[in-house]
Amino acid sequence: MESLTCPSCGAALPVRDPGLPYSTCAYCQTLVRRAEGTVEAVGTVAVLPADVSPIQISTTVNRDGIAATVVGRVRWGWSDGSWNEWFLRAADGRVFWLGEAMGMYMLTCEYPAVLDVPGIRNFAEGNPMARDCTVKAGGKWFTATDIKDAACLGSEGDLPFPTLPGWTMTNVDFRNAAGDALSVQRDAQGTTAWLGAWSDLAGLAPGNLRQIEGWTMPRALA
Amino acid sequence: MTQPRAVICPSCGGSIEIRAAGYTVTLGCRYCGSVLDVAHEDVRLIKAYRRAVKNFAIAPGARGTLFDVEWEVIGALRRRSAESGDWQEFLLFNPYSGYRWLVLAGAEWQFGTMLLDRPENGPRSVSWRGGDYLRGDSETATTVTVLGEFYWKIARGDEARATAYTRGAEVLSCESTADETNWTQLIPLDDSAVSAAFAVERKFVGAPQRRARRNDTDDLPMMFLFALIALLAVGLVQELVSRPRVCTESTSEIIVGAPSFTTRIGTLEVRRAYQFVTISAVSSNINNRWIDLDYSLVNRQTQQSIDAYGLIEYYTGTDSDGPWTEGSTGAETLIASVPRGTYDIYLDGGAHGWPNDPSVTVKQVKPDEWTVQTSADAENPWAPPEKVTVWFTACTGGFSWGMFWLIGFLLFAVPGAMLWWRHREDD
Numbered sequence: 001m002e003s004l005t006c007p008s009c010g011a012a013l014p015v016r017d018p019g020l021p022y023s024t025c026a027y028c029q030t031l032v033r034r035a036e037g038t039v040e041a042v043g044t045v046a047v048l049p050a051d052v053s054p055i056q057i058s059t060t061v062n063r064d065g066i067a068a069t070v071v072g073r074v075r076w077g078w079s080d081g082s083w084n085e086w087f088l089r090a091a092d093g094r095v096f097w098l099g100e101a102m103g104m105y106m107l108t109c110e111y112p113a114v115l116d117v118p119g120i121r122n123f124a125e126g127n128p129m130a131r132d133c134t135v136k137a138g139g140k141w142f143t144a145t146d147i148k149d150a151a152c153l154g155s156e157g158d159l160p161f162p163t164l165p166g167w168t169m170t171n172v173d174f175r176n177a178a179g180d181a182l183s184v185q186r187d188a189q190g191t192t193a194w195l196g197a198w199s200d201l202a203g204l205a206p207g208n209l210r211q212i213e214g215w216t217m218p219r220a221l222a
Numbered sequence: 223m224t225q226p227r228a229v230i231c232p233s234c235g236g237s238i239e240i241r242a243a244g245y246t247v248t249l250g251c252r253y254c255g256s257v258l259d260v261a262h263e264d265v266r267l268i269k270a271y272r273r274a275v276k277n278f279a280i281a282p283g284a285r286g287t288l289f290d291v292e293w294e295v296i297g298a299l300r301r302r303s304a305e306s307g308d309w310q311e312f313l314l315f316n317p318y319s320g321y322r323w324l325v326l327a328g329a330e331w332q333f334g335t336m337l338l339d340r341p342e343n344g345p346r347s348v349s350w351r352g353g354d355y356l357r358g359d360s361e362t363a364t365t366v367t368v369l370g371e372f373y374w375k376i377a378r379g380d381e382a383r384a385t386a387y388t389r390g391a392e393v394l395s396c397e398s399t400a401d402e403t404n405w406t407q408l409i410p411l412d413d414s415a416v417s418a419a420f421a422v423e424r425k426f427v428g429a430p431q432r433r434a435r436r437n438d439t440d441d442l443p444m445m446f447l448f449a450l451i452a453l454l455a456v457g458l459v460q461e462l463v464s465r466p467r468v469c470t471e472s473t474s475e476i477i478v479g480a481p482s483f484t485t486r487i488g489t490l491e492v493r494r495a496y497q498f499v500t501i502s503a504v505s506s507n508i509n510n511r512w513i514d515l516d517y518s519l520v521n522r523q524t525q526q527s528i529d530a531y532g533l534i535e536y537y538t539g540t541d542s543d544g545p546w547t548e549g550s551t552g553a554e555t556l557i558a559s560v561p562r563g564t565y566d567i568y569l570d571g572g573a574h575g576w577p578n579d580p581s582v583t584v585k586q587v588k589p590d591e592w593t594v595q596t597s598a599d600a601e602n603p604w605a606p607p608e609k610v611t612v613w614f615t616a617c618t619g620g621f622s623w624g625m626f627w628l629i630g631f632l633l634f635a636v637p638g639a640m641l642w643w644r645h646r647e648d649d
Contacts, residue, residue: 080374
């Protein structure tokens, strides 16, 4: 991997995933776009608000055949709260999202097939999603339980889209009784669908967790 | 980003540390009880309160280990339903393990875990992870008090429909609001396990609290009724115990300004082991005079004396507000617990003028006879001295109104304080 420097402050810009176009400089919050070995500053990302998430860039997870490493994070805010979405990359190049809310986690991989379902295609075309809409994905039925308009509050690491202030998306969470999860996100770049399951932290078999001041990491997770 | 974040309460200015930064959405100020929205950088006031939050069994901020995990109590709720009365819920947080609940209903503790997978509905039961849970009672739970941090929007007065499904001692609780339905698994937790983990307020340790007040929804009216009955009983007993009533009477004329003199009012027999003795003195013709009344009850057998004091004072005048009067022309003296015996009641009395005593000349003419001359009236230095007449009635028995009202106050203090306390809690 070639090493890059931030065009704004000159600090080294670690490249965790060369396939990802956007990276946030950890020193000056500059959002950098990479293409063909060149780097270009496209703006400044908001500083992430303080949180006590146990996940950090370089945390690993291993669940349901998914072995991946966190390379980036975006923090979303909506009218009544906020949550983290961690972007993960596996050694084979596959990518995953790890949603973090209420102390629980939703690990998903992209599932484009569901975008052909009429209800979701309708949503992708810019129409509102009906609450209680049911769809079948991966052989399971899901119900839309949670529809949120969210704005980017800040980011770090490498990400697939620009996380400048003002970047917004609409997120629809589908759930079922078995604890499976389907997340459909619509933003300026289009609509993507992600399929996975809810889990607690231990269920992710995590490695390299963040050491949170004042707390002892449980031995099972350390 | 590892340091805790602090916010300033916009209502009281208190600085409050956020323990679950990034997750916390609602904060109940621990200083003034105001409910704050901390989902955004600018802390917004949801509802201002100006009263410190009343004590919970466990104070937010406490840490303890349950099921081998260290938990911090970050939020506390007091909730209420018509069916179950009041209970407390504590939100536990560990950044690596997420959230759990600790519920205290009556003296019983439960440990709650939110379900990620939802039970399958049946008509009278639900099934979850292979077990059947029987549908129990439904009730509407209202949030009464909010203290500390919560990861969702919460405020006093929030209502949720709660249904319990039981399988042995284990309960699945389903709570629904207009927006969402949450399932929580509750397992019983030993009192000692909670006490070992957290500093539990002593009054909540193993106390058989108001557990599910289904039948005695409110015992406060009964407490008032009992206090009233007890007070009437005290009055009746006092009246009965003070009997029998025997009296003696006499009249004295007291010269205003003369040195005090001694006279015998009469004789009384106290027939009980102990009795009240009441001496009332009434005067009719005094104005701007005060009469000192020193009584002595002298036991004929032992010659021991019980002393008491009375005062008649009556003043009139006119000032910028018009005419005024002060005092009264009578005085009642109650002597408590006079032992059995026969008593001579002596009075050592003196009458005085206000603002000045008339000047009086007293001459002894015979061993038992005195002449008194007053010079108050300068016009007529030979005018007869001014006398006031006092009628005395001394009786055994009597009613101590002071004692009666003191007991009344004590009897009503507890239910009255509770009524005030509850009223305070409700608004």
